[in-house]
Amino acid sequence: MLASSALRHFRKSVTKTFPCSTCLAKQTFTSHATKCTAKEPDQPLIKTNVPGPRSEALKQELGTVQNSGSVVFFTDYDRSQGNYIADADGNLLLDLYMQIASMPLGYNHPRLIQTVKNAQNLALFVNRPALSCFPPLQWMIRLRNALLSMAPPGLNSVQTMACGACSVENCLKSMFMTYQRQMRGGKPPSQEELQSCLINEPPGCPNLTVVSFSNAFHGRTMGALSMTHAKWVHKLDNPQPIWPIAQFPRLQYPLDQFERENRAEEDRCLAMVEELIEKFNKLDRPVVGICVEPIQGEGGDNMASPYFFQSLQNITKKNRISLMFDEVQTGCGATGKMWAHEHFNLDEPPDLVSFSKKMLTGGFFFRDHLMPQEAGRIFNTWVGDPSKVILLEEVAKVIKEQDLLKQVNETGKYLISSLEEAQVKFDGLISRTRGLGTHVAIDFKDPTSRDHFIKEARNKGINLGGSGSQTLRFRPSLILEKKHVDIFMDVFYSVVKEMYD
């Protein structure tokens, strides 16, 4: 394996010998953008429709113990490699969806394999601690090397969590607690507060609220779900608090042709945010913060300009409330910066940034004034899993060593320009090419066309997903290269041509 992967390395003139940072093979030189995709095939290999008969049979079997309707195909994780996912029927697909945006380095990355095999890490894979009570010896070093080394500028505190929804829930709690602490002006909570909170009543459980946006997705636990407004399948039948919901801008594309209209649209939405804050404050249901995705990932890849987010921050500062970016889907480099909100040139760091997916562990970064003052308030049994943080530590190193953010930017630009070119050719069928880095999307004319495309592309060896009602979303890992874009575009043209004729 090492020999054949070494052959694939891009080599330059020699200065000194050191091991390939990806596959650990000794070699003479690796450029900053070495593309080690050990064992990755040259192209997709399709033997059956996807899903094939074996996946279908397994799906039916799984359906006897849970609803298996969302299964795309059963996956052979042993045979998946780099940008390619292997299914139960012997098919190999180029994966531009990557477990719903959650594989930072593709499949079976040699460095992550080494991490799991490393005897020094064994105890943390075998023994899952209650991290807030009995943290492992090396925990602070792990936090530094993994999470804090990737922290957004200005955010020096971090709390791990198990998943995205829990991360959002605990951001909410941090905002509520901080707001109430400020309201108390340094006084301890009253006996009435301590008693009433146990029976869900004010003043202990006050009627605080958070502003979220139309088409937002922040997760599916009750607090996270209360800010999710993307699809009925997430929401229907579940009781939810009435919190202020502002509209998220609906921009027109291409951006340079609609500057005036888009600015007016963003101003309209910003005015709505201000009105809602005023309204809910007057209703004695004070707003403690604004929660927003830098790019709405589930609700249709909706974007807004830096101006919009800068203005949101101004609103939070004016009202002395928190600005929370939910970067569960956008974080960890997919947009070409480690955190998507770094594209917005904010005056100050945001107050909270939640993460999960590509970060392998859930959690959130937060500014110092949001630090809980009492032990046990941001807490649960596991609060994450150090074995995931160990893996993330290696991911952080590989991103840096291989300058993967640069690669994401280059590949992303190539993908966007390729799609923009296609968009002109298939006018009326596809539109609104947009994105940052390789976090890219394009719209089809209707949901049926989008769904048809995803199905046909899969049968031709490309795995992709949708967002919103008629959007195709690209969520590749950070190791995607231009050559993969070429393979995708071939399939794209072949499917779309058939649909366009």
Add this chain to the structure above:
Amino acid sequence: MLASSALRHFRKSVTKTFPCSTCLAKQTFTSHATKCTAKEPDQPLIKTNVPGPRSEALKQELGTVQNSGSVVFFTDYDRSQGNYIADADGNLLLDLYMQIASMPLGYNHPRLIQTVKNAQNLALFVNRPALSCFPPLQWMIRLRNALLSMAPPGLNSVQTMACGACSVENCLKSMFMTYQRQMRGGKPPSQEELQSCLINEPPGCPNLTVVSFSNAFHGRTMGALSMTHAKWVHKLDNPQPIWPIAQFPRLQYPLDQFERENRAEEDRCLAMVEELIEKFNKLDRPVVGICVEPIQGEGGDNMASPYFFQSLQNITKKNRISLMFDEVQTGCGATGKMWAHEHFNLDEPPDLVSFSKKMLTGGFFFRDHLMPQEAGRIFNTWVGDPSKVILLEEVAKVIKEQDLLKQVNETGKYLISSLEEAQVKFDGLISRTRGLGTHVAIDFKDPTSRDHFIKEARNKGINLGGSGSQTLRFRPSLILEKKHVDIFMDVFYSVVKEMYD
């Protein structure tokens, strides 16, 4: 290691040779209750106060990036073994708390080490799937061997989740969805429902409620927290829905002396449940279910009789609503049965049973009528982690092969009788010895005494935790033996004597 551990095996007359199911050493016979605790020390080893100076320094360092106030001590997971936890200062403690009840087989169990090292499992430690979309090839076999092999009688369906709170949240959602589906009588949801749910309003987000109990703990995300009523530290400052909260019985001990009083107390609480259901139904905030812990774990180890739980089930049947047992803390054998509610001889299986902690993965079992009808409604990116299910598969095998439930019962009886004996001697200081299996508790006369005991016991080599305001809770792993109880009781007497004099 294998040689020395083999020496510790209890051996009987030989019939044939096979490998020790725990440490894999070839040996001639292992009894059904073989106690392989490879490398486990013979007794605690204490060099400093616990926490010692190194733990204190690390805690202070961690405090710069998050509130570290709940850290007990930093832990050396490499050196922890079996029932013993090793800390940063070279101390070895007998651990009767086991990461807040979450280690089924103690530390570094040889079989779990083998599982992580097994090359066939590697891909699932390296590549975490979006389980509901791209499940691994062997997923159904894993579910069968691990989760379904441990399922409560009558519950044939299972959904994995990442943690306990998520499991409770998704039980809530299952109850809400099922209730609404039944209300619709087979009709699909209306357009008004599909639209209104996106903005958190009825009829799409109806004002449904669930009955929970005083002193309950069900987790800390917003839905789970709405049913948690144990301590202010969980609740304060967080907005919460007004849902019906009934009182949980407060039994008097010893049980055989207070039969009449306890029955009256349980009847009082049951009447309250019925009144609340009627009241909330009339308020047009219909109750869809009752959520209860078989033993309240965080709120003070409060227990009720089988009669109480049978009556609760009768109430749910009469009202055609769901009965949910939250077995996050009580599940996986700690009470001497795989599930604590099996002690209650219910007429029918409960409708939902949530789990986490010792099960290593979160999730819930549910009856067939709670199966979601649409894909994607009980869903998130990861819905758990197959690497945890692989470990659980091995746990399930070890529990069965070594008849650990029998061991739990025997050790538990020994622990309870030892505590009852002590309770007579230290009347006024300790009382209310209670529990099932090794899921045992005892009360101190006040919070200060309980906290003092925990601190002093730790300094003498026993790690334990509290629950409620003045309860000491035992949450050992399933491999606890009578010899460990003896070691604990020696420390118990030595600390309590000093407090009593």
